[in-house]
Amino acid sequence: MLARFDPHDQQLRDDPYAVYATYRQADPVHWGQPFKPGDNGCWYLFRHDHVVAMLRDPRFRRKLVPADPLASGRVFGAPRGFAELSGRLLLSLDPPHHGRLRSIVAPTFTPSAIESYRMIAAKAADRLIDGLEEATAFDVIDNYAVPLSMTLIAAMLGLTADELHPDLPVWVSRFGDGFDLRKEPAAIARADDAAANMLWFFETAAASHDRLRPGLISALIAAREAGQLTHEELLALCVQLMFAAHGTTVAQIGNMIADLWTRPDQLALLRAHPELMAAAVNESLRFNGSVQSTAARKPIEDVTLGGAHIRAGQPVIAFVGAANRDPKVFEEPDRFDITRARGAAVMFGAGIHYCLGARLARLECQIAVGTLMRRLPRLTLTERTQLHRHTNIVLPALLHLKAVTAA
Structure with a gap:
């Protein structure tokens, strides 16, 4: 008999794809154990078609009663702690609030805008490798992926890299701990502290910024002064960029490097055919994405999905990591294959919450991995530590990825 899915199950952290496969086959729209204390359960989605259907269905909302401070005339104070700040990020908002704020930041992520960051990323990657070429060993995450990402984020914000607080990467990681489905008190405390620190940083940066x-x-x-958003929304959007553009992208760079360098045949194929780099990035995003599930959404009315009757107000979580290994969509889904034709992977979501930074993430992964492969051809991984597998099943990042520059 199939046990109720439990987000606290150790096996989910140790071997998530095996757990996904069990429920995807036996009960793909599953009423499982609650992720939130006090609830009596939660719906979990494991099949590709169900995940996409939910993400595109406007009846599924983050909040049953959306609150738009500009439309309603309500006054919102500065966010306090993880719960309140995360509730103001774009990924947590519903129409019309979501559309209003998304339209303000969208110009930052147009194809031409993203392309303008290519040279910045390429120069930063080469500069970082210049400093690592003579190193006997280094950490691919800490010494390469993190500073590369921070350089790009500084450019997007309109700051220099030196103007970014050195603890921002730590704060982003701890903020991400708050999204873990288990909601452990220690993780929430870290996320609360990180939220306060990031708000302080962006409050200071905005106050002194040369417009x-x-x-x-x-x-x-400029949008705030034109009455298009509140000051609190300005701060939340800065945190959104910091969290989405840094944390998940750094994690994906780490995943891709680990996936390639532990599969010599695929790495050799990519070296021989660098034109496959875009396909390799897509395959890494599908095979081992840095985001494994959505935040909970609730239908505003009763909905039937995959034969299951979901009542209005019941929480629903979609496992995009499970959708991206669905054998009904991807042939041999558990095989990492950089020649795989680009399919319908759900690495960046779907519907109105489709990730604005998808192009940027792909670009950054291409440059990070391509430069590493070109400049350090004898690079060898010596350690693959997935400590975050044991603390965050939503964002299972590699904390460290040790490497040596010569075999």
Whole structure:
């Protein structure tokens, strides 16, 4: 008999794809154990078609009664703690609030805007490798992926890399702990502290920012002065960029490097055919994505999905990691294959919450991995530590990825 899915199950952290496969085959729209204390259960989705259907269905909302401070005239104070701040991120908002704020930041992520960051990323990657070429060993995450990402984020914000607080990567990681389905008190405490620190940083940065400098901060200040968003929304959007563009992208770079360098045949194929780089990025996103599930949504009315009757107000979580290994969509889904034709992977979501930074993430992964492969051809991984597998099943990032520059 199939046990009720439990987000606290150790096996989910140790071997998530095996757990996904069990429920995807036996009960793909599953009423499982609650992730939130006090609830009596939660719906979990494991099949590709069900995940996509839910993400595109406007009846599934993050909040049953959306609150738009500009439309309603309500006054919202500064967010306090993880719960309140995360509730103001774009991924947590519903129409019309979501559309209003998304339209303000969308110009930062147009194809031409993203392409303008290519040279910045390429120069930063080469500069970082310059400093690592003579190193006997280094950490691919800490010494390469993190500073590369921070350089790009600084450019997008309209800051220099030196103006970013050195603890921002730590704060982003701890903020991400708050999204774990288990909601452990220690993780929430870390996320609360990180939220306060990031709000302080962006409050200070916005107050002293030269508005003539191009970048997202200047654009948000102009929108605030035009009455298009509140000051609190400005801060939340800055945190959104920091969290989405840094945390998940750094994790994906780590995943991709680990996936390639532990599969010599695929790495050799990519070296021989660098034109496969875009396909390799897509395959890494499908095979081992840095985001494994959505946040909970609730239908505003009763909905039937996959033969299951979901009542209005019941929480629903979609496992995109399970959808991306669905054998009905992907042939041999558990095989990492950089020649795989680009399919319908759900790595960046779907519907109105489709990730604005998808192009940027792909670009950054291509440059990070391509530069590493070109500049350090004898690079060998010595350690693959997945400590976050044991603390965050939503964002299972590699904390460290040790490497040596010569075999």
